[in-house]
Amino acid sequence: MMALAEFQCCKVSDKQLAAFYDGEISGWRARLLQAHVAVCARCQQRLEALSRLTWAVRSLPRLTPSPGFTEAVIEALSAREPLVLADMAGQLNAPSGRSGREFVEAVMDRVRWRGRRRTAQLAASSAKSRRAVAASATVGAVAMVAACLLLVCGRPNLALLPRAKAIVEVVALAAPWPEQIRAAAVGLVRVRLRGAVGTGIDVELQHIGLLGKPEFRELPGDSAGAPAGGSGLNSYCGKDGG
Amino acid sequence: MRDWLGQAGADAGAVRRVLAGDAEAYAELVERHRHWAVNLAYHLIGDAEEAEDVAQEAFVIAYSKLHQLRSSGAFGPWLRRILVNLASRRRRRLSRRSAAEIDPTGVGEATNSTAVAVHAVLRLMPDHLAVVLVLRELHSLSYREIAETLSIPVGTVRSRLHAAREMFRRLWDAE
Numbered sequence: 001m002m003a004l005a006e007f008q009c010c011k012v013s014d015k016q017l018a019a020f021y022d023g024e025i026s027g028w029r030a031r032l033l034q035a036h037v038a039v040c041a042r043c044q045q046r047l048e049a050l051s052r053l054t055w056a057v058r059s060l061p062r063l064t065p066s067p068g069f070t071e072a073v074i075e076a077l078s079a080r081e082p083l084v085l086a087d088m089a090g091q092l093n094a095p096s097g098r099s100g101r102e103f104v105e106a107v108m109d110r111v112r113w114r115g116r117r118r119t120a121q122l123a124a125s126s127a128k129s130r131r132a133v134a135a136s137a138t139v140g141a142v143a144m145v146a147a148c149l150l151l152v153c154g155r156p157n158l159a160l161l162p163r164a165k166a167i168v169e170v171v172a173l174a175a176p177w178p179e180q181i182r183a184a185a186v187g188l189v190r191v192r193l194r195g196a197v198g199t200g201i202d203v204e205l206q207h208i209g210l211l212g213k214p215e216f217r218e219l220p221g222d223s224a225g226a227p228a229g230g231s232g233l234n235s236y237c238g239k240d241g242g
Numbered sequence: 243m244r245d246w247l248g249q250a251g252a253d254a255g256a257v258r259r260v261l262a263g264d265a266e267a268y269a270e271l272v273e274r275h276r277h278w279a280v281n282l283a284y285h286l287i288g289d290a291e292e293a294e295d296v297a298q299e300a301f302v303i304a305y306s307k308l309h310q311l312r313s314s315g316a317f318g319p320w321l322r323r324i325l326v327n328l329a330s331r332r333r334r335r336l337s338r339r340s341a342a343e344i345d346p347t348g349v350g351e352a353t354n355s356t357a358v359a360v361h362a363v364l365r366l367m368p369d370h371l372a373v374v375l376v377l378r379e380l381h382s383l384s385y386r387e388i389a390e391t392l393s394i395p396v397g398t399v400r401s402r403l404h405a406a407r408e409m410f411r412r413l414w415d416a417e
Contacts, residue, residue: 015404022378022403024385053407056414057379059356063290065280065297070272073301077268 010042017043021050249274253317260308268308272301275318278381279325285376286329287336288361296332300325323391326377330369337365363413371406378403 012033019025020033037043066072252274259267279300284293304321311320364372377383377391385403389396 015400018404018407019385019400022385049411050407053411053414054379056356057360057375057410059354060285060360060380061354061357063280063284063293065276066294069276069280069294069298070269073272073298074269076298076302077265077305 010040012036012040012043014046017046018050021047249318250316254313257308257311257317260305268305271317275321276301279321282322282325282376282381283329283332285364285380286326286373287333288365289336292332292336293329296328297325300328303328319387319390323393326373326391330373333369333372359414363410366413367406367409371402371409374399374402375406375410 016025016033017037020030020037025033037047253271256267256270256274260271276297279297280293283296283300284290287293287296300321303324304317307324311317364376367375373392374388377388378385383391385396385399388399388403392399394402
């Protein structure tokens with residue numbers, strides 16, 4: 001009864017009543033409104049006005065589409081596909097049994113042509129991707145070798161160790177690089193370290209976390225002290241025929 | 243007038259066949275939806291010949307974008323959205339013509355003075371109000387369906403419908 005009071009004294013808004021009229025209200029609210037409308041003259045007048053409006057608008061006639069409506073749609077579709085369906089209008093004038101089949105065949109020709117074109121586009125894009133990957137790998141390898149050369153040519157000091165570590169870490173990640181380039185890069189780093197730090201190269205390798213790496217397997221003579229930087233470099237740089 | 247649920251299954255099968263390359267299946271969709279499409283365009287535009295033209299264009303556009311249809315059973319509501327947009331544009335273009343140039347009588351239909359008057363009133367109304375009034379009163383769409391067609395909230399549908407009815411009543415009484 002408290003809910004019914006909400007609808008007494010015609011507190012029903014125009015939008016509420018319109019929603020009730022349009023069947024958008026259901027359940028207990030619809031039942032309450034129904035009960036209210038039954039006793040409210042104002043709501044009855046408003047519903048009557050809505051009904052008259054609906055009657056007026058619905059006086060508009062219903063059209064029957066022209067007999068050639070569907071054919072006109074198909075013709076319009078063919079006009080948008082001139083390459084394959086250029087003679088569709090003529091085919092539509094043919095006996096109905098033929099025109100349907102030819103229409104389907106023409107559309108399928110168009111679909112197959114698009115399929116072949118798409119396959120060619122995908123192949124071209126795949127080859128382009130492979131070339132891009134190969135180019136970036138080559139650039140990376142060249143940059144790596146250049147970094148190693150800088151390391152070799154730089155002045156020997158302990159600051160080489162972090163640089164050496166960084167280079168070797170990168171080399172370890174460069175799995176797709178040719179093996180010769182990786183080995184050469186590691187070799188250059190090793191020689192430079194030996195020349196820079198003198199004795200106890202294993203201690204330094206351990207310090208920068210490289211001792212366990214396969215690229216830095218202990219070579220004969222490493223723990224006994226390293227020769228002067230020059231001869232190690234010379235042996236790698238080919239000055240003594242190595 | 244509408245039986246979306248019953249048609250949805252038949253539409254879904256036809257749409258799948260069209261997408262699989264059976265173009266004749268599209269003629270089936272056109273046959274099934276042409277009546278309400280032509281009438282909706284006619285009620286929005288007010289000219290019978292323009293209405294057929296707009297309805298045909300809507301079917302052509304729907305065919306070219308059929309691959310974008312998310313649910314194959316929702317062809318009808320989707321076509322309705324396309325048609326309403328096209329009809330609104332055509333309606334704006336036609337509003338620049340004089341009333342004498344527009345033929346509100348249907349193809350083969352007898353002259354209906356009430357229909358002429360209703361069209362005249364609808365032409366005076368702004369697009370956004372005329373559309374909701376036609377969709378509700380003439381095509382019995384629910385508020386939710388109107389909201390989905392026009393991509394507006396249900397509350398906005400309620401407000402616009404109220405405003406449209408008020409304006410129609412005012413203009414109708416003044417006619």
